[in-house]
Amino acid sequence: MKVVAVANPKGGSGKTTLVTNLACFMASWGYNVLLLDLDPQASALDWAAVRAPQLPHVSVMACGQQELVERLRNAKSLDSSDTLLLLDFPAGFPVALELQVYPYLDLLLVPTVASPFDVRAMVHHLFQLYRHDLEDSQAPATGVVVIRARPNTLLHRDLLENFLKRLRFPLLAEIRETQKYPRAAHEGRGIVELPTQGVIRDLMQWRPLLAWVAAELFPGREVDLFPGLKLE
Numbered sequence: 001m002k003v004v005a006v007a008n009p010k011g012g013s014g015k016t017t018l019v020t021n022l023a024c025f026m027a028s029w030g031y032n033v034l035l036l037d038l039d040p041q042a043s044a045l046d047w048a049a050v051r052a053p054q055l056p057h058v059s060v061m062a063c064g065q066q067e068l069v070e071r072l073r074n075a076k077s078l079d080s081s082d083t084l085l086l087l088d089f090p091a092g093f094p095v096a097l098e099l100q101v102y103p104y105l106d107l108l109l110v111p112t113v114a115s116p117f118d119v120r121a122m123v124h125h126l127f128q129l130y131r132h133d134l135e136d137s138q139a140p141a142t143g144v145v146v147i148r149a150r151p152n153t154l155l156h157r158d159l160l161e162n163f164l165k166r167l168r169f170p171l172l173a174e175i176r177e178t179q180k181y182p183r184a185a186h187e188g189r190g191i192v193e194l195p196t197q198g199v200i201r202d203l204m205q206w207r208p209l210l211a212w213v214a215a216e217l218f219p220g221r222e223v224d225l226f227p228g229l230k231l232e
């Protein structure tokens, strides 16, 4: 079973938005998607509670921080190649525990808002994680996603050019700020499940991130990233 974590110790950095949308994309690819909500605020569980049953199924379960390693060990021992396990981390998750989780992760996605405090906190977090000299075999493939992006602002461009593009981790996508994300969340959906004509530009912003995720998780396999959608 492949495991993808979405983590950033800062609250409001877009973790739940990223992970719930990713869950919907992956469900549309035909996988069984299990999302573990590690956050006592239970935003992903709330999202699932209002999700209409006719939408592609995404299982969301609560998971206590102390039981996480055990659950991951069990999940990894199952030979279940058609199930994807996603982890929605809470703010302030202890780095020591995050490091214990690392050997079980295939991918780590780190969303951030492009503002100075957020970007510095994110870089600090990545530094804390990777200064521990994880063996290469233990470190998950890691990528950064800018969320709530305002690409036409000077600050955005500055932070991108001088910080985010200089990290040793790929900058996978810039997801713009739009009410479509809270609106989709309000209905327990991902943006891929909103009327396509209204979200084409947004889906295009997801394309490089989804392509990276698919290539890392399923090397050599062709994945139709937007099955059944007409994006022209």
Ligand SMILES: Nc1ncnc2c1ncn2[C@@H]1O[C@H](COP(=O)(O)OP(=O)(O)O)[C@@H](O)[C@H]1O
Pocket: 010, 011, 012, 013, 014, 015, 016, 017, 018, 043, 147, 148, 149, 175, 176, 177, 178, 179, 180, 181, 182, 185
């Ligand atoms: N691209 C976006 N455009 C507009 N609002 C967004 C976007 N991404 C996230 N948000 C909103 O920002 C807030 C924080 O996002 P959330 O995913 O809950 O962060 P976290 O899980 O890291 O605390 C939420 O209200 C969410 O709806």
Ligand SMILES: [Mg+2]
Pocket: 015, 016, 017, 039, 043, 088, 089, 090
């Ligand atoms: Mg959250």
